[in-house]
Amino acid sequence: MEGLVMAAQLLLGLSLLVGLHELGHLVAAKLFGMRVEQYYIGFPPKIFGFRYGETEYNLGAIPLGGFVKISGMVDESLDTEKLSEEPKEWEFRAKPAWQRLIVMMGGIIVNVVTGIIIFILLTHQYGESYIPKEEVLEHGIVAYELGEEIGLQTGDKIIEVNGQDYRGFSDLVGPEVFLSEKGSYTVERNGERIQIDIPSGFLDKLSDKEAASNFIEPRFPYEVVEVVKGSNAEAAGLQAGDKIVSVNGEPVTYFDELQYMLKQNVNKEVSLEVLRKSSGQAESELREPISLTASVAEDGTLGFRTKQLLDFGFKEYTFAQAIPKGTQEAFNVVWVNIKAIGKIFSGEVSASKSLSGPIGIAQIFGGTWEWYRFWRITGLLSMVLAFMNFLPIPALDGGHVAFLTYEIVSGRKPSDKFLEGAQKVGMVLLLSLMTFAIFNDIFKVFF
Structure with a gap:
């Protein structure tokens, strides 16, 4: 289908x-x-x-x-x-x-x-929805294999991209970043300011299947939004609205930390400390701590879906404001294509990874x-x-x-x-x- x-x-x-x-x-x-x-x-x-x-x-x-x-x-x-x-x-x-x-x-x-x-x-x-820079600076990023390859680490707080300020997370992973002559990230790590250079031809690696999801993501605190019926999470008594704050006594704040802990305990039982709000309780009020025991499935999951607890930014545009903004976005597509073709002819980007026919466009x-x-x-x-x-x-x-x-x-x-x-x-x-x-x-x- x-x-x-x-x-x-x-x-x-x-x-x-x-x-x-x-x-x-x-x-x-x-x-x-x-x-x-x-x-x-x-x-x-x-x-x-x-x-x-x-x-x-x-x-x-x-x-x-x-x-x-x-x-x-x-x-x-x-x-x-x-x-x-x-x-x-x-x-x-x-x-x-x-x-x-x-x-x-x-x-x-x-x-x-x-x-x-x-x-x-x-x-x-539709306006514009985005994860503001302030959220990236507060929580940092999650660096996956390709991110770690260029020197990024989970928890890094990106201050600048290509030596410039930015507004939201999407500005960190747009094609303009990787098509620049000297791309770089400036990050704060353990109180130290570090510049991470993006190697020439790195866009080639991002062109591979599923590569985008193997680079970086915003780090986010979370809560349970839905428990899958018949799952280990349901059997353990986990409920929508719960926040898991520790696994086997190890503190957990971010979702990537939870994923890591669960994958270390595949096919094992783990003790969870959960903060649960009472019915009708406001989000800002203190939650009640509850201890649960859950079995981790073979794929390192418990069986629930999460909600990111990030403050998303949103900007509405009047029609008059949308005219220059939409026009800029449209011509930015052309500019990105010009730079990409230049990279192909210079040999920095592979044509086989960058060009798509009908099947690629359909995907x-x-x-x-x-x-x-x-x-x-x-x-x-x-x-x-x-x-x-x-x-x-x-x-x-x-x-x-x-x-x-x-x-x-x-x-x-x-x-x-x-x-x-x-x-x-x-x-x-x-x-x-x-x-x-x-x-x-x-x-x-x-x-």
Whole structure:
């Protein structure tokens, strides 16, 4: 079922973005009197379609892109049969270079606008929830294997990241941290200020499966929020609202400490000291200490769910405030992609770990349908699609933009033969990249 949800979100998200992208080309072309023969979401074979005016609108069976076919344009269809004839007034090639440039930029512009609108609306509707720096400084972090590898330790209190102040925990693990030239954490450890440098290429390790959860997390005090029916916790008498403050006489304040103690006592009985509040008792009032005995399961658990006792920060945004904030978030996606591509070309980041095809994108959407997550990823993909299409690669919009810019600046138009050859080269590059991404996805999933 999770696979179906992933696929459905992928198809809906890509169909919306590709449909809007190609609509940008179509509207611009028609605005300048060009004839648009076909509008496709997906690639042939055609599932269904209809004709309206001079244009045939189609839905293709291969949902990995789309296109518009504009008369007199050398595009991915490579239909050059009529290029030897004199251009008709409604053809792409008959129009001034500046009009053709706007047509080729139409899809990119629409994707940028779509991404910005999505981020603005999400910011306005949902606001921003975060773990403030004050909480990180009070409780510290939990350092897992990858965190310990670069020198972080559980209990460290991170003061600065990359030599700068920060607002919340998410700022400590964002891609900007690891894409910086000289990334570092400044931490307070046992009253001493220490700088932990992030090694070059560390982002490569974070690209592996489940690596993000193997780096660092905020350290948090907790209480029991739910006891699993039939579990060892229920048999021991643990209740929702309890706080476990010691295991076998060892004080426990944070959840990671409890996990460590339980894993040291797998398949054994442990004595627990629990603070329990009476019915109707306020959170601030003293709790009653209770002693319990519990059996630790083979996986090092008792069978209950926890609630983090952290003071989360939340900021609401008016629509006017959401406009600059959402716009900044949208363009930050582009900036991160620019820096990431630079790292790939410099060899600091592996392309196989960084590039994702349809399967990888579907996994990013996840196996549960959450509208906030869906729209946020769709907004991100819209900005990525705009950026990738702007790259000066033949067969992409950016390739056409590069040739048209050359024509405007030099006053000389590249020959149709040259454009046809460039289109073929671009198609080979794109198909090779798409094949690599798909097989890379398969390899990451099954190996």
